[in-house]
Amino acid sequence: MNAKPHCLRGRYRILKHLTRGGTAEILLAEDLEKPSTKVAIKTLRKEFSYDGAFIRMLRSEFDTLSELSHPNIIAAHEYFSEGNNHYLVLEFVDGWNLQDILFFLRKTQSL
DSSP states (O other): OOOOOOEETTTEEEEEEEEEOSSEEEEEEEETTSTTEEEEEEEEOGGGTTOHHHHHHHHHHHHHHHTOOOTTSOOEEEEEEETTEEEEEEEOOOSOOHHHHHHHHHHHSOO
16 A cells, blocks of 8 residues: 655645754755755754744744855755644755764775
């Protein structure tokens, strides 16, 4: 039996969970309105999704990123809420994260 893929906002089809940090999780999704376009979706972890301070910080992150335009800064596409879940849709940049880079450098060099 095939499960229907989870979509957010009827637009973002969740492909997989990428990582989890102290306050948020990052999901990889496909933007169904832009075929073959992947986005990263940042969402607050459940224990923070009801906390107004963390919700405001996520919204502030969107507001700040959406005002910036630079090749070395990811683009923020959208902020939205569904129920008590809050989402920040970001440009997806495929590659190594900082933790992976530091791990690699420690293994190959003296840091």
